[in-house]
Amino acid sequence: xxxxxxxxxxxxxxxxxxxxxxxxxxxxxxxxxxxxxxxxxxxxxxxxxxxxxxxxxxxxxxxxxxxxxxxxxxxxxxxxxxxxxxxxxxxxxxxxxxxxxxxxxxxxxxxxxxxxxxxxxxxxxxxxxxxxxxxxxxxxxxxxxxxxxxxxxxxxxxxxxxxxxxxxxxxxxxxxxxxxxxxxxxxxxxxxxxxxxxxxxxxxxxxxxxxxxxxxxxxxxxxxxxxxxxxxxxxxxxxxxxxxxxxxxxxxxxxxxxxxxxxxxxxxxxxxxxxxxxxxxxxxxxxxxxxxxxxxxxxxxxxxxxxxxxxxxxxxxxxxxxxxxxxxxxxxxxxxxxxxxxxxxxxxxxxxxxxxxxxxxxxxxxxxxxxxxxxxxxxx
Amino acid sequence: xxxxxxxxxxxxxxxxxxxxxxxxxxxxxxxxxxxxxxxxxxxxxxxxxxxxxxxxxxxxxxxxxxxxxxxxxxxxxxxxxxxxxxxxxxxxxxxxxxxxxxxxxxxxxxxxxxxxxxxxxxxxxxxxxxxxxxxxxxxxxxxxxxxxxxxxxxxxxxxxxxxxxxxxxxxxxxxxxxxxxxxxxxxxxxxxxxxxxxxxxxxxxxxxxxxxxxxxxxxxxxxxxxxxxxxxxxxxxxxxxxxxxxxxxxxxxxxxxxxxxxxxxxxxxxxxxxxxxxxxxxxxxxx
Numbered sequence: 001x002x003x004x005x006x007x008x009x010x011x012x013x014x015x016x017x018x019x020x021x022x023x024x025x026x027x028x029x030x031x032x033x034x035x036x037x038x039x040x041x042x043x044x045x046x047x048x049x050x051x052x053x054x055x056x057x058x059x060x061x062x063x064x065x066x067x068x069x070x071x072x073x074x075x076x077x078x079x080x081x082x083x084x085x086x087x088x089x090x091x092x093x094x095x096x097x098x099x100x101x102x103x104x105x106x107x108x109x110x111x112x113x114x115x116x117x118x119x120x121x122x123x124x125x126x127x128x129x130x131x132x133x134x135x136x137x138x139x140x141x142x143x144x145x146x147x148x149x150x151x152x153x154x155x156x157x158x159x160x161x162x163x164x165x166x167x168x169x170x171x172x173x174x175x176x177x178x179x180x181x182x183x184x185x186x187x188x189x190x191x192x193x194x195x196x197x198x199x200x201x202x203x204x205x206x207x208x209x210x211x212x213x214x215x216x217x218x219x220x221x222x223x224x225x226x227x228x229x230x231x232x233x234x235x236x237x238x239x240x241x242x243x244x245x246x247x248x249x250x251x252x253x254x255x256x257x258x259x260x261x262x263x264x265x266x267x268x269x270x271x272x273x274x275x276x277x278x279x280x281x282x283x284x285x286x287x288x289x290x291x292x293x294x295x296x297x298x299x300x301x302x303x304x305x306x307x308x309x310x311x312x313x314x315x316x317x318x319x320x321x322x323x324x325x326x327x328x329x330x331x332x333x334x335x336x337x338x339x340x341x342x343x344x345x346x347x348x349x350x351x352x353x354x355x356x357x358x359x360x361x362x363x364x365x366x367x368x369x370x371x372x373x374x375x376x377x378x379x380x
Numbered sequence: 381x382x383x384x385x386x387x388x389x390x391x392x393x394x395x396x397x398x399x400x401x402x403x404x405x406x407x408x409x410x411x412x413x414x415x416x417x418x419x420x421x422x423x424x425x426x427x428x429x430x431x432x433x434x435x436x437x438x439x440x441x442x443x444x445x446x447x448x449x450x451x452x453x454x455x456x457x458x459x460x461x462x463x464x465x466x467x468x469x470x471x472x473x474x475x476x477x478x479x480x481x482x483x484x485x486x487x488x489x490x491x492x493x494x495x496x497x498x499x500x501x502x503x504x505x506x507x508x509x510x511x512x513x514x515x516x517x518x519x520x521x522x523x524x525x526x527x528x529x530x531x532x533x534x535x536x537x538x539x540x541x542x543x544x545x546x547x548x549x550x551x552x553x554x555x556x557x558x559x560x561x562x563x564x565x566x567x568x569x570x571x572x573x574x575x576x577x578x579x580x581x582x583x584x585x586x587x588x589x590x591x592x593x594x595x596x597x598x599x600x601x602x603x604x605x606x607x608x609x610x611x612x613x614x615x616x617x618x619x620x621x622x623x624x625x626x627x628x629x630x631x632x633x634x635x636x637x638x639x640x641x642x643x644x645x646x647x648x649x650x651x652x653x654x655x656x657x658x659x660x661x662x663x664x665x666x667x
Contacts, residue, residue, distance in 0.1 A: 029559060032406070036562075039405040040398070050398040054562040058555060060413060063565055161443030161511075173447070176455035180462070180480065195443075251552070291607065292416075293509070293550030317646075321606070 008034060011048075014073050018056055021069045025056040045074065131337060131362045133213030143364055144220060144258070152225030152237060154199030154299045155376030157327075161195045168193030199299050199327055201225070201237045201374055204285065206304030207269060208243040208276035214334045214362070215272070216262075218303050219253075221367050223261050226253045238294060241265070242281040242304070244274035246288070276307050278347050279314030286321055299374050300326040303361055305335045308347025315347050319354035329354060332361030332370050389580045390419075390426030391573055399564045400427065409504075409522055409543035411558055414566025416548065417610020419577075424503035424544040431542065433499040438490040440510035446517060450527060452487040461485070481531035491521060495537040501544065508547040512554060519557045571598050574611060581615050585622045592629040592660055593618045597641060599659045600651060609641040617641045631657035 015030035025033075036051040037043060049070055057066050132143060164174065171192035178190060203222050207215045219241075226237040241247045252264035266272075286295065300322060308315055323329050331351060335341055337360040343349055352358060357373050360366035382397040392400070400423075403410045412420040428435035438449055458480050465476055486492075494502035504518065521527060522543060526536035545561060547553055569577065575594045582590065594614055601608045609617075617640040626633060634656050642648050 024555065026559070032408070035406060036402050039402060046394060047398065050395050051402070053395065054399050054402060054564060057563050057565075058558045059552075059563070060549075060565050159443050160441060161445070172455055173452070176459055180455075180458065183462070287606070289549070292548045296550075 011037065014052065014069075015056065017073050018052075018066065018069050021065050023056060023062050023065060023069075024058060029056050048074070131334075132217040132364075133334070133362070143217065152201055152371045152374055154201045154236065154374060155328075156196040157199050157297065158194040159197040161197075162192040163195040165191055165193035167191060198236060199297060200294070202290075202295060202298050202300045202326075203237065203239045204282075204300065204302045204304070205239065205241050206243065206276060206278070206302075207241045207272055208307070209273040210276065210305055210307045211334070212273055214303075218334075218361070219262055219265060220258055222249075222303075223253050223258050225371070226250065227256065238289075240285060240289075241269050241271075242278065242285070243269075243271040243276060245271050246281050246284040247271075248289070275309045276304070276347075277310040278304065278306070278308045278351075279310050279312070279316075279318050282315065282318040282322060286318060286325070290322065290325055295322060295325045297327050299328045299330065301330045301332060301370070301374060302351075303332045303334075305333055306331070306343065306345045306348030306351060308345065308350070312346040312350035316350035316354070319351045323354040323356075328356045330357045330359065330370065330373055331355045332359050332366070334360070334362040334366075336360045337362035337366055384430050385426055386580075388426050388429035390422065390429075391569075391577050391580060393569075393573065396423070396564060396566075399562050402562055403542060406562075407525075407540045409545055409561045411553075411561035411563050412544060412546045412566060413549055413563070415568070415608065415610060417612035418566040418568060419611055420544075420546040420566055421503065421505060422612075424501055427542055427544065428501040431499055431501065433501050433542070434497055435501050435503060436490050436494045436497065436541070437503045437505060439505045440507050440514070442509055442511060444510050444514055448489060449491050449514070449517075450489050450521075451492045451529060452489065453481070454485045454487050458485050483532070486529070486532070492527060492535070494541040494543075495525060495527065495535060497541070498537065498539045500541040502541040504543065504545045506548060507545050507557075508549060508551045508553055515554050515557050519554075519560060522557075522560050568601055568608070569611060571595065574598065574614060577611055578614055578618055582618055582622065585618050586627040588628050589621055589626060590618055593621065595662075596629070596634060596656065596659055599654075600641065603650060603654065605642070605647045605650060606644040607642070607647060613641040629660060631655075631660065634660075 011034060012030060015025045015027075015033065018025040033052055033055040036055050037048065040047045040051055052070065053063070053066055057063055130139070132140075135143060162171070164171065168191045171190045174190035174192070175188075178188060179186060203225065205215070205218050205222055207219075211218075222239045226239055238248070238250050239253055241249055247269045249265045249268055252268045253261045255261035255264060289295070290300075319329070333343075333348065336343075336358070343352055343358075359370050359373055361370060381401045382392055382394075385392050385397070385400065399410050402408065410423070412423060414420055424437070425435055461480065462476070465479075470476055488496065490502070494500045507515070507518070510518075524536075525540040526534055528534045568574075571594060574597070575591055578585070578590045578594055579587070597609050597614045597617065617637065620637055620640040621629065621633070624633075624637070635652055638648050638651055642651055
């Protein structure tokens with residue numbers, strides 16, 4: 001195989017090119033890369049490829065991008081030693097925001113706010129029950145603030161970890177330590193019990209065309225939910241977007257600032273306003289993540305209107321699979337809040353038999369209720 | 381490197397060989413990800429075999445902590461020692477105290493054992509199952525290859541153990557830990573390499589059977605299955621057929637033994653609906 005010329009500067013430049021492509025190839029990784037090449041000796045192309053791939057990548061998602069940058073940087077001379085790179089993705093379209101002006105007919109202010117109650121209730125209280133698809137810009141701002149105060153944690157489960165407790169089995173470690181401190185004199189028995197941990201929560205947010213009015217609010221909800229978990233276990237909430245493809249956005253939502261987080265999600269999600277193939281997406285989720293353990297024992301929340309363009313029987317089968325894996329499956333449907341709603345969409349009807357709780361998802365109050373259901377407090 | 385691993389019956393491609401070479405030279409752990417059954421765990425066994433070093437395995441689980449992974453004190457024996465000393469009339473309190481935290485009361489758990497056994501191969505299996513606190517603890521251990529036991533002081537490994545970490549990606553492992561490691565993604569092997577692996581692991585199985593089983597598994601993997609079979613399943617299947625006394629595979633026998641390779645009812649049904657004899661015939665014609 002051909003040799004790769006150039007000294008350290010060229011290789012450091014390669015690291016910079018990778019960072020520009022979105023890999024987290026920080027200086028320490030580049031340093032490891034250089035040390036690895038040092039150990040491997042003369043710079044054969046394949047050695048450079050593998051040394052870089054082993055030291056500069058941190059996950060499977062990085063590998064595609066790495067192959068592309070490698071071919072671009074060192075030239076496509078010969079065949080790339082790895083699997084063939086996929087073509088570059090087009091730049092992501094702008095993030096959809098809640099529509100500002102066009103209101104849903106018939107949901108004007110008069111018929112939504114009964115006079116007497118509205119006079120007593122604070123504006124925020126009224127807003128809580130409004131459909132987020134039909135808000136003005138100012139009202140939307142208030143809803144954002146309401147959403148920011150959210151907490152979403154799974155119902156508690158007993159973990160394998162033992163914690164000191166007043167009652168429970170005797171804890172030999174702490175008991176004997178105590179005894180040793182007293183010179184071997186048997187004294188108080190120390191006890192321990194199983195600690196409780198919240199279950200993992202997995203949110204699957206539908207960002208397809210039919211969900212456009214809600215996507216912004218739901219992602220804000222997901223952001224708040226991912227951040228307000230119990231201290232130190234932020235990773236307990238996982239967020240995916242589904243549309244024409246499945247995208248894991250947990251890391252993108254990691255920014256503390258919701259605006260920055262949503263911008264990162266917008267950059268990560270390639271399929272805003274596309275069609276919905278819920279069944280296929282669910283299968284992709286279960287194959288890649290769920291079956292390996294992410295959905296196992298977790299509370300899985302699907303935030304979707306159940307509008308399925310694909311085969312409803314596939315969706316039904318995948319929902320059955322999900323139901324067997326997860327502790328509980330909750331489906332939040334923004335359209336359920338509309339008067340006279342019936343789950344007639346073929347996808348929704350197919351999914352319902354495998355859903356433990358079917359709730360609304362159109363307003364702040366509905367999302368609050370959803371959070372309670374996830375916690376195991378509210379009954380749907 | 382490649383040859384040395386092949387000598388112990390583990391076949392590697394160029395990437396994995398480079399990873400192993402660098403792991404040994406740079407003293408870096410290898411972080412292995414990939415589908416179940418592609419040989420992540422057996423890499424550690426192969427490395428141990430190659431180096432002639434013991435394999436020390438730590439299986440991670442939710443709630444694992446330092447006392448289960450690193451060391452613990454043998455409290456009952458400590459108490460007994462204290463009683464015995466009392467009965468013998470020892471009054472030197474300081475000496476007694478020092479004796480209590482003697483090495484002989486130290487119960488070594490896998491991580492400490494790996495540091496103190498030289499050379500050794502340490503397998504930290506399914507690290508994504510442990511909590512993030514444990515990851516932070518592991519990070520400290522893997523960057524210094526030393527641990528501090530308050531009563532004994534710092535224990536350092538002269539030659540760091542070769543470390544293999546595996547993950548099934550149920551949870552993203554923290555980047556700080558990954559940065560310490562060489563990252564290797566395991567793909568399913570090509571037909572030729574998988575066949576070589578099966579032949580290497582099961583030399584007693586007839587060549588024809590090994591070839592047919594490998595071809596079938598490769599065909600199954602390209603179907604949309606809930607759980608595509610890994611190399612481990614290929615070996616299991618060939619072994620099962622060999623145990624039945626088969627030297628050649630036909631569609632009927634394949635269907636009867638599908639359970640060795642496929643573990644979901646949906647997958648079995650899907651495989652039954654495939655034309656297995658056509659797959660076998662194609663392979664026979666190609667070979």
